[in-house]
Amino acid sequence: MKYTDEFRDPARARQLLDQISRRMASPVLQARLPIRIMEVCGGHTHSIFRYGLEALLPDGLELIHGPGCPVCVLPRERVDDCLAIAAHPDVIITTFGDAMRVPGSRQSLQQMRAEGADIRMVYSPLDALQVARNNPGKRVVFFGLGFETTMPGTALTLQQARAEGLSNFFLLCHHITIVPTLRALLDDEDVCVDAFIGPGHVSMVIGLEPYRFIAEQYRKPFIIAGFEPLDILQSILMLLNQLADGRADVENQYTRVVRPDGNRRAQQAVAEVFELRERFAWRGLGEIERSGVRLRPAYAEFDAEQVFRLPVNPVADPEDCRCGEVLKGQLQPRQCPLFGTACTPSQPLGALMVSSEGACAACYQYQRTDVQ
Amino acid sequence: MCLGVPAEIIAIEDSESQTATVEVSGVRRRVSLACVLAEGAEPELLVGKWVLVHVGFAMSLIDTDEAHRTLALLAELESLAEDDGSTGG
Numbered sequence: 001m002k003y004t005d006e007f008r009d010p011a012r013a014r015q016l017l018d019q020i021s022r023r024m025a026s027p028v029l030q031a032r033l034p035i036r037i038m039e040v041c042g043g044h045t046h047s048i049f050r051y052g053l054e055a056l057l058p059d060g061l062e063l064i065h066g067p068g069c070p071v072c073v074l075p076r077e078r079v080d081d082c083l084a085i086a087a088h089p090d091v092i093i094t095t096f097g098d099a100m101r102v103p104g105s106r107q108s109l110q111q112m113r114a115e116g117a118d119i120r121m122v123y124s125p126l127d128a129l130q131v132a133r134n135n136p137g138k139r140v141v142f143f144g145l146g147f148e149t150t151m152p153g154t155a156l157t158l159q160q161a162r163a164e165g166l167s168n169f170f171l172l173c174h175h176i177t178i179v180p181t182l183r184a185l186l187d188d189e190d191v192c193v194d195a196f197i198g199p200g201h202v203s204m205v206i207g208l209e210p211y212r213f214i215a216e217q218y219r220k221p222f223i224i225a226g227f228e229p230l231d232i233l234q235s236i237l238m239l240l241n242q243l244a245d246g247r248a249d250v251e252n253q254y255t256r257v258v259r260p261d262g263n264r265r266a267q268q269a270v271a272e273v274f275e276l277r278e279r280f281a282w283r284g285l286g287e288i289e290r291s292g293v294r295l296r297p298a299y300a301e302f303d304a305e306q307v308f309r310l311p312v313n314p315v316a317d318p319e320d321c322r323c324g325e326v327l328k329g330q331l332q333p334r335q336c337p338l339f340g341t342a343c344t345p346s347q348p349l350g351a352l353m354v355s356s357e358g359a360c361a362a363c364y365q366y367q368r369t370d371v372q
Numbered sequence: 373m374c375l376g377v378p379a380e381i382i383a384i385e386d387s388e389s390q391t392a393t394v395e396v397s398g399v400r401r402r403v404s405l406a407c408v409l410a411e412g413a414e415p416e417l418l419v420g421k422w423v424l425v426h427v428g429f430a431m432s433l434i435d436t437d438e439a440h441r442t443l444a445l446l447a448e449l450e451s452l453a454e455d456d457g458s459t460g461g
Contacts, residue, residue: 003378003422003434006443015449043375096427124428126404146427149376153429156406201376204424204432227376230446256439257424257432266407266431357375 003256007228008051016233021058023240033060036192037239038185038329040178041199042069042357043227049362051229057236064329065359067181068199070146070174071098072327072351072358073282076315078174079104082143085172085308086117092135093119094128095143098355103348105315109143125150125157132161132169141304145174148205151293152266155273158299172304173294176280178202179210180291186218191328195221195239197232200254205270207262211250219248226254273299281314283351284324321350326359333363340364376426378434379403384415392418394425404429 029035039045045065048054054063067073079102086093086109093109100110100121113119118138122128125142132140144154154175161169178199185191198211203224214222221242225235235253242249252258273296280292295303320338325331333339333352343349345361352360379394379401390405392415405415408423408430423430 001439003439012446019449126428149426152407153427201426234446256435256442263407263431
């Protein structure tokens with residue numbers, strides 16, 4: 001078993017789509033059309049566009065592409081922070097490839113690198129640590145971002161740096177946490193979502209319990225889902241079953257990877273290194289309480305926010321960008337006036353066009369060749 | 373960056389630092405096992421197992437039995453569809 005091909009079988013996908021259509025015919029569901037399902041995670045958004053799943057779903061079933069792409073919700077002023085640090089001649093900035101192309105208020109990290117700044121793409125925070133070991137005369141800053149999936153890796157890397165006594169390694173921390181943002185979306189009157197496809201890999205770390213309130217308080221079905229086409233289709237069927245039966249539960253479709261308690265060792269590392277911020281800014285969504293983490297005081301010596309002087313100028317999104325509305329599911333990517341014209345993956349204006357996990361970039365990449 | 377991939381553990385690189393070599397679609401890469409290794413467990417026991425890898429860290433041991441169970445559940449849909457067909461839907 002390769003754990004990928006088996007979950008891409010077209011014949012099985014057709015059977016699932018048949019079942020989904022049958023389910024949609026139930027009078028309970030027909031009475032409340034459209035059924036709007038939000039996939040929280042950018043990884044799901046990518047799969048949905050890559051496999052063209054949206055076009056295969058029956059009428060009356062809508063997918064809303066949620067806020068779970070860390071690059072897409074990265075505010076421009078945060079990129080400016082990176083650029084300000086990169087301007088120091090003794091600094092090497094390291095970060096994930098996706099973060100390199102996010103536009104700041106004037107330029108992106110990639111553009112600044114082209115002008116000669118030492119900015120390097122890494123696959124893992126451990127690679128950034130190796131850059132620090134190899135360059136003792138430089139200050140190496142890892143720009144760490146992502147949800148609970150990437151947070152443990154950053155935490156373990158910081159623990160390693162401290163154990164080795166490295167004094168030239170720093171973290172600019174932009175790790176965020178998804179659950180407060182889901183609550184903010186549920187409390188937003190503009191957002192109409194009937195059910196959620198839950199983030200499989202975040203859940204692999206945090207487990208099922210943190211989502212319980214979505215089912216219990218907000219009465220929305222929530223299925224933790226894998227990322228292959230059959231995973232997603234099966235999850236949609238499970239959500240429709242819940243809606244048709246009048247149930248709202250947290251269920252786990254991705255049992256091969258997600259344990260009910262999540263990953264305890266990862267949780268421990270995160271808890272030892274990070275603490276919650278009172279509030280944190282999300283691009284397109286504004287400030288959300290307790291939605292970001294920072295380094296604990298015990299790790300202050302590694303904290304780039306304390307070691308470097310950072311600019312304090314919040315930057316508004318470009319006026320015509322409708323990223324916030326797309327993030328909330330009020331607008332489809334193609335309905336943005338800039339989509340595919342002023343804003344493209346090679347020259348993104350809005351962050352949703354930057355990462356392959358962003359709704360706009362995924363839509364641009366895969367739907368231009370749509371045969372339908 | 374959040375796209376996790378299933379990978380097979382090919383060899384233990386360094387037991388002390390808990391690193392292993394994994395293979396993803398023919399590409400080999402070094403990952404940390406720190407998040408999937410139980411306290412005091414021998415890393416060698418994980419060789420041949422599949423893990424879900426994120427940014428250089430194995431984050432979950434993939435449960436083969438559960439994977440088969442999910443596929444078996446999907447296979448049941450086929451017989452379900454056939455049953456429906458024979459009774460005219």
